[in-house]
Amino acid sequence: MTQQELRTTGSPVQAAMFPDGPDSVLRNPDVSETQWHRELVRAAVYPWLFLTELAGILLLVLAGVLGDGVASVLALSAGILTVSGSVLAGWHRASRIESDHRHGPARPCRLDRVRGEFFLRSRDFSGLGTASVAARTLFAGVDELYRSPARDWIDPALCAEVHRVAWQALCCLDRTRGARGLAVELAADPDSAVGDLAVAARHAVTAIDDALDEVVGHIHGCLVLTRAWEAKLRHTDLTARAEHTLAGLPGPDQLRRLSEAAEALPQAVFAYITAARDVTDAGPFPWEQPTRSRPRRSRALRSRLGTPFARTPAGHPRTGDGLP
Structure with a gap:
C-alpha cells in the first residue's frame, strides 16, 4: 500500500477479526495500490454475487421485453432489488476485506493464505x-x-x-x-x-x-x-x-458599570412600590411600623423601682426615715 493511501486510511496497523478471535495486523509495505485494488474488486465480484447481479440484469431485460403490465412491473421491481442488493453486498464485502477474515473452512481467506504476503x-x-x-x-x-x-x-x-x-x-x-x-x-x-x-x-x-x-x-x-x-x-x-x-471574560470596567446599574434598581423599585401603596392606601410596610416594645418595658421598670425609693418634697422627711 502506498504512503498516500496510508495517509487516507490511517495507520498500517489495524484491528481485525479472525476465526481464533480478534488480533492486530501490520500491512505489508511492499504491496502496491494496484494489488489492493485488485483484491477489493475480487471481493466485490465474488462468484455468487456476480451470478446474483447477472440474474437481476436478466430480470430488468425481461421487464423491458414484457412492456406494460403487472408482469413487467414485478420483473422490474425484482431486478432492481436484486441488482441493488448485490451491489450493496459486494461493497460491504470489499469494505471489510482487511478487518474481517472469518471465513468458512472451505473458503480460506485470500489475504491470509501465505503469512506475510499481505500482512503479519x-x-x-x-x-x-x-x-x-x-x-x-x-x-x-x-x-x-x-x-x-x-x-x-x-x-x-x-x-x-x-x-x-x-x-x-x-x-x-x-x-x-x-x-x-x-x-x-x-x-x-x-x-x-x-x-x-x-x-x-x-x-x-x-x-x-x-x-x-x-x-x-x-x-x-x-x-x-x-x-x-x-x-x-x-x-x-x-x-x-x-x-x-x-x-472573553468581562473586565473591571464592565463589572463596575454592571454593579452601578444594579445599585440603582432597588431605589427605583422602592419609589414605584411606595407610590402604589399611597395610591391604594394599603398602609405602611412592616419595616415602617414604629417599635413599641421598648417604651413599655421602660415604663414598667420605672413603676417597679419608683415605689420603695420615692422621694418626698424637699425639707419634709418621710415617715419611717428613722427620725423621732
Whole structure:
C-alpha cells in the first residue's frame, strides 16, 4: 500500500477479526495500490454475487421485453432489488476485506493464505518466547507513530521508512522459527558434535534477537521524540485556549458599570412600590411600623423601682426615715 493511501486510511496497523478471535495486523509495505485494488474488486465480484447481479440484469431485460403490465412491473421491481442488493453486498464485502477474515473452512481467506504476503499478525509471534514482546512493541510503535498528531510535522517518507524497517525486522524474526525449534532439538541430543551445532544455532538466534532489540530501541527513540513534540503541541494549544478564554471574560470596567446599574434598581423599585401603596392606601410596610416594645418595658421598670425609693418634697422627711 502506498504512503498516500496510508495517509487516507490511517495507520498500517489495524484491528481485525479472525476465526481464533480478534488480533492486530501490520500491512505489508511492499504491496502496491494496484494489488489492493485488485483484491477489493475480487471481493466485490465474488462468484455468487456476480451470478446474483447477472440474474437481476436478466430480470430488468425481461421487464423491458414484457412492456406494460403487472408482469413487467414485478420483473422490474425484482431486478432492481436484486441488482441493488448485490451491489450493496459486494461493497460491504470489499469494505471489510482487511478487518474481517472469518471465513468458512472451505473458503480460506485470500489475504491470509501465505503469512506475510499481505500482512503479519501479532499472534504470529506469540510462540517465540521473549522475542514476542519485541514483536508486539513494534506493532504498537508503528501504530502510535501513524496515529500521533506529530505525524503532520514529519516527512511522510520517513514514516513509511519506519513502517518498512519494522516490517523487515518482523520478517527476520519470523524466519527464526525453524532455527529456534532446531536449537531445542539439538540441545536435547547427547552427541557432543550435535551439541556444538545447538550452541551455534542458539548464538545465531541470539544475534537476531539482539539486532531486533536494537531496532525496537531506535523506534522507541522516534516515539520519545514524537511524544515530546505532542506535549509541546498540547501546551501550545492549552496556552492559546487559555488566552482566548481569558480575553472573553468581562473586565473591571464592565463589572463596575454592571454593579452601578444594579445599585440603582432597588431605589427605583422602592419609589414605584411606595407610590402604589399611597395610591391604594394599603398602609405602611412592616419595616415602617414604629417599635413599641421598648417604651413599655421602660415604663414598667420605672413603676417597679419608683415605689420603695420615692422621694418626698424637699425639707419634709418621710415617715419611717428613722427620725423621732
